[in-house]
Amino acid sequence: MSIFSIGVSGLNAAQVALNTTSNNITNVYTDGYNRQTTLLGQSGAGNGVRVEGVQRQFSQFVATQLNQATSNSSALDTYETQIAQIDNLLADSEAGLAPLLQSFFSSLQDLASAPSDPAARQGLIGTTDTLTAQFRAFDGYLDDMQQSANGQIGDVVFQINNTAEQIAMLNREIGLAKAKTGEAPNSLLDQRDQLVAELSTMVDVELSIQDGGTYNISIGNGQSLVSGTRSFALEAIASSADPSRTVVGYRDGAGNLREFGESTFTGGELGGLIAFRSETLDKTQNQLGQLAVSLAQGFNAQHAEGVDLNSDAGQDFFSIGAPTVYSNANNASGDVPFVASFSDDLSGLTASDYDVKFSATDGYSVTRRDTGETTTFAADATTLEFGGMLVTINGTPADGDRFLVQPTRHAAGQLENLIQDTALIAAGQAEGGTGSGDNRNALALQNLQDKALVGGVASLSQAYASMVGDVGNRTNVVQVNRQAQAGLTQQLRALQLSESGVNLDEEAANLIRFQQYYQASAKVIEVGATVLDTLLGLDA
Numbered sequence: 001m002s003i004f005s006i007g008v009s010g011l012n013a014a015q016v017a018l019n020t021t022s023n024n025i026t027n028v029y030t031d032g033y034n035r036q037t038t039l040l041g042q043s044g045a046g047n048g049v050r051v052e053g054v055q056r057q058f059s060q061f062v063a064t065q066l067n068q069a070t071s072n073s074s075a076l077d078t079y080e081t082q083i084a085q086i087d088n089l090l091a092d093s094e095a096g097l098a099p100l101l102q103s104f105f106s107s108l109q110d111l112a113s114a115p116s117d118p119a120a121r122q123g124l125i126g127t128t129d130t131l132t133a134q135f136r137a138f139d140g141y142l143d144d145m146q147q148s149a150n151g152q153i154g155d156v157v158f159q160i161n162n163t164a165e166q167i168a169m170l171n172r173e174i175g176l177a178k179a180k181t182g183e184a185p186n187s188l189l190d191q192r193d194q195l196v197a198e199l200s201t202m203v204d205v206e207l208s209i210q211d212g213g214t215y216n217i218s219i220g221n222g223q224s225l226v227s228g229t230r231s232f233a234l235e236a237i238a239s240s241a242d243p244s245r246t247v248v249g250y251r252d253g254a255g256n257l258r259e260f261g262e263s264t265f266t267g268g269e270l271g272g273l274i275a276f277r278s279e280t281l282d283k284t285q286n287q288l289g290q291l292a293v294s295l296a297q298g299f300n301a302q303h304a305e306g307v308d309l310n311s312d313a314g315q316d317f318f319s320i321g322a323p324t325v326y327s328n329a330n331n332a333s334g335d336v337p338f339v340a341s342f343s344d345d346l347s348g349l350t351a352s353d354y355d356v357k358f359s360a361t362d363g364y365s366v367t368r369r370d371t372g373e374t375t376t377f378a379a380d381a382t383t384l385e386f387g388g389m390l391v392t393i394n395g396t397p398a399d400g401d402r403f404l405v406q407p408t409r410h411a412a413g414q415l416e417n418l419i420q421d422t423a424l425i426a427a428g429q430a431e432g433g434t435g436s437g438d439n440r441n442a443l444a445l446q447n448l449q450d451k452a453l454v455g456g457v458a459s460l461s462q463a464y465a466s467m468v469g470d471v472g473n474r475t476n477v478v479q480v481n482r483q484a485q486a487g488l489t490q491q492l493r494a495l496q497l498s499e500s501g502v503n504l505d506e507e508a509a510n511l512i513r514f515q516q517y518y519q520a521s522a523k524v525i526e527v528g529a530t531v532l533d534t535l536l537g538l539d540a
């Protein structure tokens with residue numbers, strides 16, 4: 001090879017290196033861009049240089065670790081955002097239920113002091129109206145959060161599907177580009193890895209790489225989301241157990257729609273939303289309902305022991321809804337009517353939901369969701385008594401049928417004050433009453449403040465304080481975990497940047513270095529020309 005060819009090879013190599021460095025500099029702030037380097041090699045012994053390729057600086061191991069950390073961080077960020085709303089609501093010293101419960105029992109004390117005073121009686125009705133309205137408002141707020149969670153799950157599922165489709169499309173384009181040029185299309189590879197990183201913020205994913213570099217992505221329990229050039233869509237669907245609840249479904253290659261369990265997703269925004277809903281939102285709404293039922297049932301029972309100004313027995317002071325029962329949408333028998341009501345003894349009432357399964361051989365099994373405790377009943381039973389409830393079975397379920405019982409989920413939203421006539425307040429005692437001046441039942445009603453009405457173990461104020469404390473503690477745990485996970489994510493991101501990120505000082509030095517390389521290669525050609533001119537001059 002002549003000196004000219006050697007010089008030209010150097011010029012070409014320098015030009016590629018300068019282009020690569022320039023590309024790095026201009027993409028310093030481009031999300032997902034990985035620094036590129038020019039690979040040079042000898043073009044045979046003494047035959048100049050050749051460009052072997054432009055390689056991007058990318059560590060798949062670090063990227064996988066970062067994506068996992070990002071997924072966990074996203075889940076905790078979402079969880080914290082949601083739970084903070086409930087924590088702020090319950091902990092508000094002015095808008096919370098604690099001061100209203102205190103005002104309610106204070107008005108009972110006023111009634112006991114002056115049982116025939118119309119103002120004291122009207123005061124009780126007023127504080128009762130305020131208290132029940134706040135229960136309904138709290139329940140309405142939590143219901144809104146349930147609906148918001150449903151909507152957000154649907155939005156995240158749409159984004160997941162869109163991103164998965166783009167990754168599958170890039171798999172195809174990358175394969176075509178490699179087949180055409182024989183080289184890796186770095187810009188397409190960067191785009192694909194950036195999409196995987198974005199997907200990790202939405203849901204926890206498992207990435208596997210085929211021979212040839214094709215990305216396959218699975219989620220949950222191994223279901224394929226991206227397989228080569230194909231993507232499989234998730235669906236936001238109504239739960240078969242609870243139609244008011246949005247869950248995630250998956251349609252497989254045969255077109256069958258499968259419903260994922262809520263424990264399937266733990267990472268990303270989707271995992272954070274589902275975990276918040278099942279761990280905190282459901283529990284808080286159930287606890288609020290348990291508090292409402294305990295107040296209504298306990299107060300009504302004591303109010304019935306007294307007499308009003310008309311010398312009649314006390315009527316129900318509060319109205320409260322019945323437990324909610326759902327037949328599973330996949331039941332063979334369809335919608336077998338289960339009618340649930342609260343029993344007179346509420347000591348067994350919990351803040352948990354229950355799964356009921358019927359077996360023609362083994363009968364009914366009732367499983368408490370929060371503890372997994374199971375109670376069984378005979379197959380021919382017509383009434384099931386559990387958890388402070390009576391469930392009447394009107395019909396015959398099919399073998400394998402399932403039902404969901406929510407004792408208190410919507411109870412707080414149905415709490416109402418039934419008495420608006422001051423004469424109907426039963427402040428006196430039925431037996432041996434002393435007329436309008438009798439305050440014995442009013443005193444008994446006031447004493448309910450300190451009785452263990454909630455689950456037989458806690459007063460109303462204690463139960464509410466426990467609920468507030470539980471949410472507060474969970475909020476603190478989520479915040480601490482989020483901060484720790486954020487630190488880990490930041491460290492991994494810094495590690496990735498140290499390997500793949502563009503350093504402007506380094507690239508500026510490379511720019512000068514390769515410029516000198518270009519000038520030196522040009523000098524080689526100039527020297528060759530001078531030598532040639534000299535040789536030609538000698539011949540002349």
